[in-house]
Amino acid sequence: MPDWANETLDIAIPLIQVALILLAAWLVYRFVRRVIERVTTSYALPEDVALITRRTVGFLLYGGALLWGLERLGVSGTVLWGAFTGFAAVGAVAFFAAWSVLSNIFCALLIFTTRMFWRGDTVEVLENGEKPGLKGRVMDINLVYTTLQESGSAEEGTTLKIPNSMFFQRAVRRWHGSSPALPRTVDLTSPRSPDTPPG
Structure with missing residues (x-):
């Protein structure tokens, strides 16, 4: 083969390899993204969890593909290892x-x-056997806090984070659905007393 063809192949082959590496990373990311969406739907996880998981997986996949592509382009493995350990130290x-x-x-x-x-649900975080704990109805659950609407508080509309x-x-003590302290609903339109057994 002529010299110009060899030079062209020396440039084209690493570029094709890098393109294939990036394509493989993109396909793997698409597959993992679908798995994350299915798990999120199955467990009714919030969108924040899915978003953080997708970004973490994308960072790891594309970061690994980038390092591998640089290695195929001839970047020294020592340089790549030094960069990786530096990022790992900062991450730690x-x-x-x-x-x-x-x-x-x-x-x-x-x-x-x-x-x-x-x-x-109504939950109570128990301190110990003597003191009442933090109690309220679950209004929201995010990645850092759970927001409770206080029950039995002197002030109306207060929440706990x-x-x-x-x-x-x-x-943790849990009541399903609503607070047990709510009064029982009595149907006043019925002629039968609530204490009268059904006849």
Whole structure:
């Protein structure tokens, strides 16, 4: 083969390999994204969880494909390894700095997947046997806090924002659907007394 053809192949083959690597990463990401959407729908997870999971998977896949593509283009493995360890060190520092936030995010995933409680349920985080705990109706569950509408509070319309990790550090009492303190509904249009057994 002529020299110009060899030079063209030396340039074209690595570029084709990089293109194939990026295409494979894109196909894998599309597949994983569909799996995430199915899991999110099956477990009724919030959109925030799906969004964070998709971004994390995309970062790992495309980051790995980029490093692999650079290696195919002739970038030194020592340079790539140095860049990777540098990013890993920064990520480790950020991980420990944001440990409490990450703990709450992980506990939010556990709340949804184990169905510990749901919107509309009344829950109480028990302190101990002597003191009443934090109690209220679940209004919202996000990645960091669970919002409770207080029951039995002196002020109307107050809410509690409880970190999700607290539900896994203490015992939790749960009432399904609505607070047990609500009065029983009596049908006043019926001539029969509520204490009278059905005849």
